[in-house]
Amino acid sequence: MPTNKASFLKIIFRSVFRRAENLVYLLKERLSERNFIYFASVVVAITCSFAVIILKSFAHNIFLWANDINGFLKLPYINSLLPIAGILLTVFVIRNFLGNSLEKGSSKILYAVARKGGIIPKKQMYAQIVTSSLTVGLGGSAGLESPIVITGAAFGSNFAQKYHLSQKDRILLLACGVAAGIGAAFNAPIAGVLFAIEVVLTDVSIAAFIPIIISAATGALISKVTLSPDTILNFEQTLKFDYHNTPYYILLGILAGLTSIYHARNFQKVEKFFGTFKNKGYRRAFFGATILALLIFFFPTLFGEGYESIKTLTSKNPSVLLDNTLLENFKSSEWVLLAFIGVTMLLKAFATGLTLGSGGNGGNFAPSLFVGSYLGFFVAKTINILNFTNPLPIANFTIVGMAGILSGLFHAPLTAIFLIGEITGGYDLMVPLMIVSSVSFAVSKQFEKHSMDVKTLADKGEVFTSDKDKNILQSINFYKLVQQNYKSLTLLDLPTEVVAIFATTDQKIIPVIDKENELVGIIDFEDVKAFIFNPNHIKFMSMNEIISQPKEIILFEDKPEKIMKLFQTSKMTTLPVIHKSKFVGFLSKIDVLESYRQRLKEMIIE
Numbered sequence: 001m002p003t004n005k006a007s008f009l010k011i012i013f014r015s016v017f018r019r020a021e022n023l024v025y026l027l028k029e030r031l032s033e034r035n036f037i038y039f040a041s042v043v044v045a046i047t048c049s050f051a052v053i054i055l056k057s058f059a060h061n062i063f064l065w066a067n068d069i070n071g072f073l074k075l076p077y078i079n080s081l082l083p084i085a086g087i088l089l090t091v092f093v094i095r096n097f098l099g100n101s102l103e104k105g106s107s108k109i110l111y112a113v114a115r116k117g118g119i120i121p122k123k124q125m126y127a128q129i130v131t132s133s134l135t136v137g138l139g140g141s142a143g144l145e146s147p148i149v150i151t152g153a154a155f156g157s158n159f160a161q162k163y164h165l166s167q168k169d170r171i172l173l174l175a176c177g178v179a180a181g182i183g184a185a186f187n188a189p190i191a192g193v194l195f196a197i198e199v200v201l202t203d204v205s206i207a208a209f210i211p212i213i214i215s216a217a218t219g220a221l222i223s224k225v226t227l228s229p230d231t232i233l234n235f236e237q238t239l240k241f242d243y244h245n246t247p248y249y250i251l252l253g254i255l256a257g258l259t260s261i262y263h264a265r266n267f268q269k270v271e272k273f274f275g276t277f278k279n280k281g282y283r284r285a286f287f288g289a290t291i292l293a294l295l296i297f298f299f300p301t302l303f304g305e306g307y308e309s310i311k312t313l314t315s316k317n318p319s320v321l322l323d324n325t326l327l328e329n330f331k332s333s334e335w336v337l338l339a340f341i342g343v344t345m346l347l348k349a350f351a352t353g354l355t356l357g358s359g360g361n362g363g364n365f366a367p368s369l370f371v372g373s374y375l376g377f378f379v380a381k382t383i384n385i386l387n388f389t390n391p392l393p394i395a396n397f398t399i400v401g402m403a404g405i406l407s408g409l410f411h412a413p414l415t416a417i418f419l420i421g422e423i424t425g426g427y428d429l430m431v432p433l434m435i436v437s438s439v440s441f442a443v444s445k446q447f448e449k450h451s452m453d454v455k456t457l458a459d460k461g462e463v464f465t466s467d468k469d470k471n472i473l474q475s476i477n478f479y480k481l482v483q484q485n486y487k488s489l490t491l492l493d494l495p496t497e498v499v500a501i502f503a504t505t506d507q508k509i510i511p512v513i514d515k516e517n518e519l520v521g522i523i524d525f526e527d528v529k530a531f532i533f534n535p536n537h538i539k540f541m542s543m544n545e546i547i548s549q550p551k552e553i554i555l556f557e558d559k560p561e562k563i564m565k566l567f568q569t570s571k572m573t574t575l576p577v578i579h580k581s582k583f584v585g586f587l588s589k590i591d592v593l594e595s596y597r598q599r600l601k602e603m604i605i606e
Helices: 002-030 033-073 077-097 107-115 124-137 145-162 167-186 189-200 206-226 243-275 282-298 307-313 318-322 334-357 365-386 394-410 413-423 430-447 452-459 468-475 495-504 560-570 589-603
Strands: 509-513 519-524 574-579 582-588
Touching: 002 033, 033 124, 033 145, 033 167, 033 206, 077 124, 077 282, 107 145, 107 167, 107 189, 107 452, 124 145, 145 167, 145 365, 167 189, 167 206, 167 413, 189 206, 189 413, 243 334, 243 365, 243 394, 243 430, 243 452, 282 334, 307 318, 307 365, 307 394, 318 334, 334 365, 365 394, 394 413, 394 430, 394 452, 413 430, 468 560, 495 509, 509 582, 519 574, 560 574, 560 589, 582 589
Parallel strands: none
Antiparallel strands: 509 519, 574 582
């Protein structure tokens, strides 16, 4: 009976799904291209919002359950054990259900836009939800926002693929999914729009704003209706800006920029360390998760996203963060609390690195807000304890600090400003948000050219999201443009063969190779045209007299920017390509520029 019932439900589900598909195809036929994109942006936002609801609700309920247990045990034993279970379960799912591979981090979205025309694998529509809910929901010290934006981007990309939309529409819907994810996760539609444009899309027309705005607004609306205010990060107290505190906000901005660099570099060191492990399965996961468990034992606020502790820092009694810790008996000491906050802030980079490096899934968006709030609290509390000035508003500095680290880590100052502005329920702190975010961004940019998400890809020469020209060049497969049908000669051939090739083909360059197919030299028509068709002259010449060496040679492994530089320095329009010392063919600058023009046309989102 249960089997028959399950089969019946399966048939109904398939029927409903097919009807929905047919309806979408009908709408595509009836609606204009632009109106169909508006419709698609709503569909993508709704599906992404459900992913946010699942992830946020699961993580929040696990946090509450763990705290209830801790209240009984009086020590964070459960908080320490749960992340081990979560990371091991994540590795189990990846190894057994996801083909032993999972693309982590929002940098994969940038790579998909720059190199794959916005194509994201189907499994990303569910893989991120399952794995990040296990990792972060069970206490892994990372964030859910990165998995959320990847899921949203995957929904947008695969919707476009399913209904055969163009590449530019595919990238646009990908961005819509990202905007909806951020909008739903924080109930912050403006921040969702800005994040999609500032981080994912670096070249977009005004018209493209409309679908992105629709998606962000839809995601935020669904989040507002369905999610409890306790589930997402928000602040209800009234915050005011006192211009007398401006120097201290500038100081916070400088420290936020430096802390961003510290966090990014140490996180990457930990990830790189785990990348050297020969056994990348359960042993690595257990090793990393055990160290993480020890950190959470001594510093329980490292458990999970950490949003509850951020709210506690802005409350009137932040010392409750020491509850159920080994320092609980020292709650009355401001210096003990300050030291706990400072050390926790510095350890967050290692906790997040351990979580993701050992095999868990999550992102650095929530950790950046965590570190920023702790830094803001630490700065304001220290100045107040030392009595340098009139008491600073600690809640203000705690909140503004989040924008500083977010701006410094992701090089997205506009997103940082408006995100914090939206989650505080107003814009009374707009001036300090602008000061701290811009100063932090400037300091971070001085030491790190690329944001944390982009740096790894940029080091490999795979993506440069801040430079449209490099983005397009990176997306071109140069070696598909190599012309391999050139007629070649050897040193043993007669010069009359050169005459025959130039007279009967369109070739302007003849490669001269040896028996090992290695390039000996070239014969350039421009160099020999003065005498090559003179029979009396040519019959007395040898091949060695008419060959020359190419001004530059392209190696098969050369990166796009180097190839373009070789064309520029040589002032040649055609250059030979060598792979493992063997001659492959010639690459034409004209072909590259034509491919660039086509890619530019495809990538401009209107």
